[in-house]
Amino acid sequence: MKIAAVKVAVVALMVLLLSACATQQIGRDFDETQLSTFKPHETTMAQVITALGQPVEREASDQGTRLHYQWIKSGVSAASLIPFVHTTDQTDAKDAFLYFDKEGKYLRAETNETHDHA
Amino acid sequence: MKPNYRVVEADGWQLIETQPAPLPKRLVFFGAVFGFVLAFLATVFTPPHSAFIGAGGSHFLVFVIVGVPAGVWFFRWRAARTRRVPIAPFAIRWDAIRLPSGDIIARERIDRLVLSNTQQVSPVLVGGTGMRGATMLAQGEARERLASVSYAVAVEHHGGSSVLAAGLTLPQANALFVEVTRRLDGFQA
Numbered sequence: 001m002k003i004a005a006v007k008v009a010v011v012a013l014m015v016l017l018l019s020a021c022a023t024q025q026i027g028r029d030f031d032e033t034q035l036s037t038f039k040p041h042e043t044t045m046a047q048v049i050t051a052l053g054q055p056v057e058r059e060a061s062d063q064g065t066r067l068h069y070q071w072i073k074s075g076v077s078a079a080s081l082i083p084f085v086h087t088t089d090q091t092d093a094k095d096a097f098l099y100f101d102k103e104g105k106y107l108r109a110e111t112n113e114t115h116d117h118a
Numbered sequence: 119m120k121p122n123y124r125v126v127e128a129d130g131w132q133l134i135e136t137q138p139a140p141l142p143k144r145l146v147f148f149g150a151v152f153g154f155v156l157a158f159l160a161t162v163f164t165p166p167h168s169a170f171i172g173a174g175g176s177h178f179l180v181f182v183i184v185g186v187p188a189g190v191w192f193f194r195w196r197a198a199r200t201r202r203v204p205i206a207p208f209a210i211r212w213d214a215i216r217l218p219s220g221d222i223i224a225r226e227r228i229d230r231l232v233l234s235n236t237q238q239v240s241p242v243l244v245g246g247t248g249m250r251g252a253t254m255l256a257q258g259e260a261r262e263r264l265a266s267v268s269y270a271v272a273v274e275h276h277g278g279s280s281v282l283a284a285g286l287t288l289p290q291a292n293a294l295f296v297e298v299t300r301r302l303d304g305f306q307a
Contacts, residue, residue, distance in 0.1 A: 058233040104306040
């Protein structure tokens with residue numbers, strides 16, 4: 001009876017771990033379609049942060065400020081842990097670098113998006 | 119929301135004391151699991167009548183009692199090392215920053231202020247099967263949890279970089295970054 005209970009507990013623990021680990025995210029998701037609404041020399045940094053949320057990286061210098069938005073989502077099926085079972089894993093990543101002048105006005109953005117499937 | 123830093127005026131400087139974010143509970147749990155697995159392996163590879171424990175002794179129980187706290191300690195130590203939390207607060211004036219080390223950096227010597235994550239944050243395709251896949255998943259999960267409390271604010275000067283505050287969550291780090299740029303001459307908050 002005790003052994004059976006321990007077995008159930010171990011299996012439950014493994015399921016819990018696997019379900020929790022099936023998807024990993026780094027950074028924060030952001031709406032990249034908002035970028036086209038920003039107007040150079042008009043939109044302020046505060047307005048950009050209100051629209052996109054807080055950036056994961058910032059750099060400020062005499063020349064101005066750069067904000068970096070990043071979101072990486074790596075999805076893997078728990079079934080892929082079973083030997084010889086073929087499953088599809090995928091990683092989606094998107095980056096946006098937004099540049100501002102010394103007065104905190106938006107200048108331009110550089111974006112990058114990748115989709116890896118294995 | 120409770121502020122994550124305190125500003126104290128002293129001798130013309132504004133001393134900024136930050137409170138690092140606590141480690142996520144899941145990370146500590148992973149440390150305990152790591153210790154448990156080590157205890158299991160130690161039990162498997164210990165001869166049945168080893169003089170280390172004594173005949174008839176419960177190897178597994180002893181290894182768990184030692185291994186689990188050791189695993190938790192190891193994960194905490196590793197996290198503390200990679201989060202790079204300074205041991206002292208920094209101070210700021212409109213024309214200079216005093217680093218946690220006590221060195222003073224004049225405003226004209228400051229190249230950039232940087233908010234970033236002290237963990238390696240780059241796309242990693244997690245995959246594989248069996249034990250290898252599970253290990254990669256656990257490592258990715260631990261890395262993700264640790265990264266969420268590993269944001270830092272640093273200053274670049276004289277071709278190098280000095281951490282002002284670290285071990286912060288993203289909202290905490292952003293608030294501190296704005297605070298520093300607001301108080302330092304010539305930066306846009």
